[in-house]
Amino acid sequence: MRWIREHVIGAIAVMVLLYLFLPIAVVIAFSFNNPASKFNLSWNEFSLDAWTQICGVPGVCSSFVTSVEIGLISTLFATILGTMISFALVRYRFKGRSSTNLLIFMPMATPEIVMGSSLLALFLNLSFPLGPVTVMIAHIMFIISFVVVAVKARLQGMDPRLEEAARDLYASPSATFRYVTFPLVLPGILGAALLGFSLSFDDFIISFFNAGTLVTFPIYIWGAAQRGIPPQVNALASLVFIAALVIVLSAQVVAWRKRKALAVR
Amino acid sequence: MAPIAPAASVAPSAAEGSKKRSRIAYFLLIPGLAWLSIFFVIPLVTLFITSLQTESTRRPGTYVPGFQISNYTDALAEYWPQFVRSFVYAGLATAFALVIAYPLAYFIAFKAGNWRSLMLVLVVAPSFASFLLRTYAWKTILADDGPVTSALNTLHVLPDGRILNTGIAVVAGLTYNFLPFMVLPLYASLDKIDYRLIEAGNDLYGSPQQVFRKVTWPLSMPGVVAGTLLTFIPAAGDFINAELLGSTKDKMIGNVIQTNFIEFRDYPTASALSFSLMAAILILVLTYIRRSGTEDLV
Numbered sequence: 001m002r003w004i005r006e007h008v009i010g011a012i013a014v015m016v017l018l019y020l021f022l023p024i025a026v027v028i029a030f031s032f033n034n035p036a037s038k039f040n041l042s043w044n045e046f047s048l049d050a051w052t053q054i055c056g057v058p059g060v061c062s063s064f065v066t067s068v069e070i071g072l073i074s075t076l077f078a079t080i081l082g083t084m085i086s087f088a089l090v091r092y093r094f095k096g097r098s099s100t101n102l103l104i105f106m107p108m109a110t111p112e113i114v115m116g117s118s119l120l121a122l123f124l125n126l127s128f129p130l131g132p133v134t135v136m137i138a139h140i141m142f143i144i145s146f147v148v149v150a151v152k153a154r155l156q157g158m159d160p161r162l163e164e165a166a167r168d169l170y171a172s173p174s175a176t177f178r179y180v181t182f183p184l185v186l187p188g189i190l191g192a193a194l195l196g197f198s199l200s201f202d203d204f205i206i207s208f209f210n211a212g213t214l215v216t217f218p219i220y221i222w223g224a225a226q227r228g229i230p231p232q233v234n235a236l237a238s239l240v241f242i243a244a245l246v247i248v249l250s251a252q253v254v255a256w257r258k259r260k261a262l263a264v265r
Numbered sequence: 266m267a268p269i270a271p272a273a274s275v276a277p278s279a280a281e282g283s284k285k286r287s288r289i290a291y292f293l294l295i296p297g298l299a300w301l302s303i304f305f306v307i308p309l310v311t312l313f314i315t316s317l318q319t320e321s322t323r324r325p326g327t328y329v330p331g332f333q334i335s336n337y338t339d340a341l342a343e344y345w346p347q348f349v350r351s352f353v354y355a356g357l358a359t360a361f362a363l364v365i366a367y368p369l370a371y372f373i374a375f376k377a378g379n380w381r382s383l384m385l386v387l388v389v390a391p392s393f394a395s396f397l398l399r400t401y402a403w404k405t406i407l408a409d410d411g412p413v414t415s416a417l418n419t420l421h422v423l424p425d426g427r428i429l430n431t432g433i434a435v436v437a438g439l440t441y442n443f444l445p446f447m448v449l450p451l452y453a454s455l456d457k458i459d460y461r462l463i464e465a466g467n468d469l470y471g472s473p474q475q476v477f478r479k480v481t482w483p484l485s486m487p488g489v490v491a492g493t494l495l496t497f498i499p500a501a502g503d504f505i506n507a508e509l510l511g512s513t514k515d516k517m518i519g520n521v522i523q524t525n526f527i528e529f530r531d532y533p534t535a536s537a538l539s540f541s542l543m544a545a546i547l548i549l550v551l552t553y554i555r556r557s558g559t560e561d562l563v
Contacts, residue, residue, distance in 0.1 A: 013372035016365055017387055020444065023402035024394045030405070041405050081297035092290035100294065103301050109494070110305075111502025111546065113519045117526055117539040118308035121315040124532065141304040144297055202396050204505065205519075209526065221397040225509060229401060237395045244393035248386050255382075 024241060031234035038228030050231035057230040063220035064236055070132060070216060071200040074139035079193045081140070082147025083185075089148070090155040107145045115142060116209035123210065130212025138206045143196040150195060154188025191251075198244060309543070316536035328532055336537040344521050344538060351517040352545075354432065354507075355500035358439035362447040362496050363489065365440070370451035370488070371481075375460060388448050396442065400509050403438050404429060407510070430512040438506035446495040454488025455481075490557050498546055518542055 030040050034047035055061035085104065088094065107115065119138050123130060162184065166176040204218035211219055221233055319331035341348070373384045391399065407413055407428040417423050428434050458481065466476035482489075504519030518538060525535035 009368050009372050010376060012368040013377075013384075016369040016444075017384070019365070019441070020388065020391045022406065023399040023441070024391055026402035026405050027394055027398050030402075042408065042410075081300055084293040085297040088290045088293035092286055092293070094287045094290040094294070100298060103298060103306070107301065107305050109498060109550065111498055111519075111542060113502040113504065113522055114312075114539050114543045115305065115308070117522055117535060118312035119304060120526065121532065121536055122304075122308040122311040125311055125315065137304055141300060144301060148297075198393060202392070204397055205503075208523075218395065218397055221395060221401075225397065225401060229398070234398065237398050241390075241394040245390055248390070248393075249383075252382055252386060 027234050028238045028241075031231050031238050033231055035228075035231065040229055040231050040234070047231075050235040054232055054235050057232050059215065059220055060230065060232045060236065063215045063217045066132070066215065067201050067217035070136055070139060071197045074136045074143060074200045075193050075196040077136075078140045078143035078196050079147050079189060082144045082192065082196075083151050083189055085144070085148050086151035086155055090152055104145045104148050107142050108149075112142075112203075112205040113209075116206040119206070120209045130210055131214050134210040134212070135207050135214060135216065138210050139200040139203060142203075142206060143199055146195055146199060147192040150192035151185065151188050154185055154191075158184055187251075194244075194247065201240070309540075312536050312540050315532050316540050318533045318536075320533075326530070333533065336533045337541065340534045340537045341541065344518065347516055347518045347521050348538075348541070348545075350432075350515070351501050351519065351542075352549075354436050354439060354517060355497050355503075357436045358443065358500045359447075359493050359497045361436070361440040362444050363493060366444055366447035366451055366492065370448050370455055373448075373452050374455035374458075375463075385449075385452070388445050388452075392445060397505060397509075400438055400442065400505055403434065403441065403510060407434055407437070429510065430515075432511065432515045434510035435507050435515050435517075438510045439500045439503060442503075442506065443496040443500050446499070447492040450491035450495060451485065451488040454485050454491070458484045486557065490554065494550060494553070498550070501546060502542060 030043075031050050032046055032048065033040055033043055034045045034049065036042070036044040049056070085100075089097070089100065116138070119134070119141075120130075122128075123134055128134065158181075163176055163180055166180045167173075171179065202218060203216075204222060207216050208219055208222065215223070217236070221229060224230065224233065314330070315328070316336055317330075317332050317334070318328040318336075319333045321327045321329045369388070373381055373388075377384050405411070409427050409429060414423070414428050417428070418426060423433070425431055428437070462480055462484070463476060466480045467473075471479065501517075502519050504517055504523050507515055507517040507520050522535050522538050522542070525531045525538065529535075
């Protein structure tokens with residue numbers, strides 16, 4: 001009885017994790033399905049067709065490439081802008097700090113549909129043509145806040161004595177930044193960029209409002225949901241999921257090894 | 266997670282705060298803040314202006330600047346059921362997410378030991394698989410002839426004898442999709458609790474329930490507030506779950522805004538609804554934060 005009571009919370013935790021992964025298991029499993037109808041919703045028979053002809057359905061791969069391109073460009077800009085803001089917030093004194101914080105917080109507390117529709121209202125009123133540019137503008141806007149949060153946390157967690165040591169050793173401010181500060185913050189920036197890319201790549205609501213005739217990967221899936229999602233989409237999504245998991249887990253392993261090495265010393 | 270991050274501390278080197286240094290600060294801030302002002306703040310103003318536009322008498326289907334307050338009253342008179350439904354569904358999903366997420370966050374913070382960072386990765390990992398596809402997968406899991414529905418039907422607990430295409434499926438989908446937003450802030454605030462306080466409660470013969478009610482729960486309040494907000498806000502504005510998992514009777518306000526904006530091109534009505542949603546959420550969030558007494562959330 002005691003044993004059960006002590007392990008019940010662990011059992012619940014494992015069950016919740018399984019629940020989180022249940023739909024992903026379905027997504028991956030149905031990439032190996034040969035659907036009986038055009039709707040890939042119930043299991044018919046095992047097939048590798050979706051994987052061997054992953055671009056076999058028109059529009060799937062081109063929308064995928066579009067999403068990757070938009071994700072990379074948006075992430076690059078948002079990471080630069082967001083990192084600059086984080087440095088200002090953590091390292092400098094300036095007037096208007098609280099309104100800056102509010103401006104950064106607001107996009108995260110606003111439903112996507114409000115941001116998507118208000119940007120569309122702006123573009124419509126300016127008669128600005130919808131397409132990749134408007135989607136990237138929108139993505140950069142909503143990613144900046146997440147980058148600021150991630151990089152700021154890293155900057156705040158840094159040991160200030162490391163930079164003091166560099167200055168004590170007569171390193172110029174730019175050398176201190178280049179050889180001490182930046183390398184220390186870099187993992188935080190890379191983490192923020194990864195987060196930003198995954199947000200951009202998977203964004204549907206804001207993109208849908210501002211894409212015009214442009215088809216990103218989520219927009220393709222949305223359209224396909226009405227007439228049947230081909231298993232190729234499942235295969236591509238599974239690939240993305242596994243790639244992201246590998247990146248994040250290897251970062252974990254590297255951090256873990258570092259900790260272990262430090263502990264030995 | 267964002268809202269619970271402490272206010273930025275100023276590094277000792279910045280203490281001088283000379284004019285030159287604050288000039289560097291503005292140089293660093295202005296590009297990003299300008300972007301947010303032009304593409305977040307100004308659009309909200311445009312949305313408000315659009316919501317008051319009137320249809321042109323000369324060219325029907327186009328809209329001219331105006332001050333048509335009736336756009337709001339008409340839209341809300343027609344779509345109030347979807348409005349109320351959005352808040353009810355989002356509220357239910359938030360409550361379920363809290364109940365599901367708390368044990369997981371508690372376990373990661375206090376019991377996971379070396380597994381802690383791996384488990385945190387596993388909480389975030391589902392977001393790497395497409396949101397739309399994961400929601401679509403629930404169609405398979407909750408299908409009428411699927412195991413979940415049959416199991417619940419043998420217990421006779423489903424009012425319509427099915428889950429898919431009912432409000433239950435929509436709430437289930439919302440709960441699932443925004444669960445990580447609940448787990449992470451809960452974990453962050455549980456992790457900050459000094460475990461000795463919980464041990465002290467046990468040592469003083471508090472029952473597990475009493476220790477939870479009097480020590481753990483109150484101390485985790487910042488995480489509860491942040492998590493419920495981060496779950497409720499996106500859930501209230503969502504239209505994906507209602508579209509993929511619900512029937513036409515389960516539509517939420519997001520569906521209405523989306524169809525009015527993109528299909529009907531009734532921009533003033535859609536803008537009025539979108540602006541009302543924003544205002545309603547803002548009021549709700551502010552009262553909620555004030556009542557739960559954690560004002561230093563930002």
